[in-house]
Amino acid sequence: MRGLAVEDGAHIVLPMAGTRVLPAVADACEETGVPCVSTTFPWQAYVHARGAGPAHRFRWTYHFSWGLDDIARVFAGMWERIAPRATVGCLWNDDLQGRLLRHERYGFEAALSGRGHTLADLGAYHEPATDLRAQAARLREHGADLVTSASPATDLALFHRQAREAGPRPG
Incomplete structure (x- = not known):
């Protein structure tokens, strides 16, 4: 530069x-x-x-850009059309982005307070991911209805494949 x-x-x-x-x-x-x-x-x-x-x-x-709180509110609106009061599995990395998504003031939990959703942190992972089976297991443990993520497409594909291999999706 x-x-x-x-x-x-x-x-x-x-x-x-x-x-x-x-x-x-x-x-x-x-x-x-x-x-x-x-x-x-x-x-x-x-x-x-x-x-x-x-x-x-x-x-x-x-x-100029919207904030994480704005993004969380938009996502919550979409979730509410599918599953009001959903348990949402959060697939977030261990980088700055993941830390901010978990942030007590700026993150998803703060923005969604009072909307009835339960956020289940599936556990931080390092990008690029090589194994997300532990996160897939946590998805099932929490009975998550939905998954949200800011992961790259390759990591999401790996997560989806390993979650599918682990058995039926949560109901």
Whole structure:
């Protein structure tokens, strides 16, 4: 990024990346004084990945996106159409994203308080996943009706396959 800004004379950077790349690009833009405008990444993850708090104002970097709490409320609305008062298995990683999804203030539990859903954390895992059988077993232990996740497609496919191999889905 520094080469793009300094050597190539970039005037603005519009990154499209996730948990590891976007904060690094934004930090490099902040250091070099190149405007950076980003989106498609929950604002809490953007701010916390950069070691800041919600009130911090960056000088050169701008981010607009909905938050984890907004996402949780939208998901809850979908769940309520399928299974009101559902038990939802949460397949979240052990990275910043997973920690924020579990966060007592910004995470799903806080946003869904009072809506009647029970969230069952299936256990953190490291991406990319190689074995999610323990999470599939926890899904059954909790009698989860639904699964929510922010996992990449390959990890979701592995989880689905291993949960299916373990026997019938919860009813």
